[in-house]
Amino acid sequence: MELYLSLSAYGGVPTREALRVLWQAGIRHVELAIGPRPDADAVQAIQDFQQQGMVYRSHHAFVWGERHQTFNLAQPQDWKYFQRMTDWLADLDITAYSVHGGHFPIGTERAQAYANFLGNVHHLHQLCQTRGIVLGVETMYPTLPTSGKQYLLDNAWEVAQFCHDAPQIKIVVDLYQFTLKLHIIEI
Numbered sequence: 001m002e003l004y005l006s007l008s009a010y011g012g013v014p015t016r017e018a019l020r021v022l023w024q025a026g027i028r029h030v031e032l033a034i035g036p037r038p039d040a041d042a043v044q045a046i047q048d049f050q051q052q053g054m055v056y057r058s059h060h061a062f063v064w065g066e067r068h069q070t071f072n073l074a075q076p077q078d079w080k081y082f083q084r085m086t087d088w089l090a091d092l093d094i095t096a097y098s099v100h101g102g103h104f105p106i107g108t109e110r111a112q113a114y115a116n117f118l119g120n121v122h123h124l125h126q127l128c129q130t131r132g133i134v135l136g137v138e139t140m141y142p143t144l145p146t147s148g149k150q151y152l153l154d155n156a157w158e159v160a161q162f163c164h165d166a167p168q169i170k171i172v173v174d175l176y177q178f179t180l181k182l183h184i185i186e187i
Contacts, residue, residue: 016045023049032094033059050092058089059138060099073120074102074113074152082127090131097128098136098172101152101162103143110150117152118165125169136170137162 016039022030032046050056060071069081089097099121104113121137128135139159140151153159163171 014039014045015042016048019045019049019054023052023054028053029055029057031057031059046092056092056094057096058094058098060097072102073099073124074104074117076116077120077123079123079127082124086124086127086131086133089133094133096134096136096170098138098170099124100138100140103140103149103151105149106147110152114152114158114161118162121166121169125166134170136172137166138172139174141174 019030046054046056069078071077071081086097101121102113102117104110121135125135137153140154142154143150153162159171162169
């Protein structure tokens with residue numbers, strides 16, 4: 001069995017240190033999800049441990065050097081950026097990549113945000129597929145009413161709709177704060 005441990009739990013710890021601890025513990029499968037602030041050595045550390053046998057997956061928060069930028073799939077995208085990013089993921093032999101559906105400001109029509117997301121995720125799926133990377137989309141949890149934004153895929157109906165609209169894309173269920181009644185969804 002392959003168990004992927006996410007680096008996101010390590011927060012501000014330098015990537016090399018986190019990978020060293022995981023390597024010493026015998027963990028060889030890591031999901032790269034280290035947040036929005038890279039340390040200067042992150043890319044080299046990832047490559048060094050890969051040469052020793054570390055296998056990676058990646059999550060949307062993964063920082064890949066100075067070229068990293070945040071993105072929101074509910075909005076228009078810079079597809080040249082995604083081409084460079086998926087090329088780099090393929091160079092690292094990353095086999096799976098997961099993203100969030102995105103968010104939109106309260107007051108924006110949810111159907112339009114979902115339509116933007118669906119078009120974007122189909123395009124990203126094509127980029128991943130041609131590079132041998134399996135794409136997954138992570139479910140989200142409802143935001144607080146004071147947040148000013150809403151997440152896509154934060155309810156069972158929308159997750160079921162996404163499974164219908166994009167059955168070729170995997171679902172990553174966020175179990176931390178999202179409660180999804182799976183018996184409602186027919187996949």
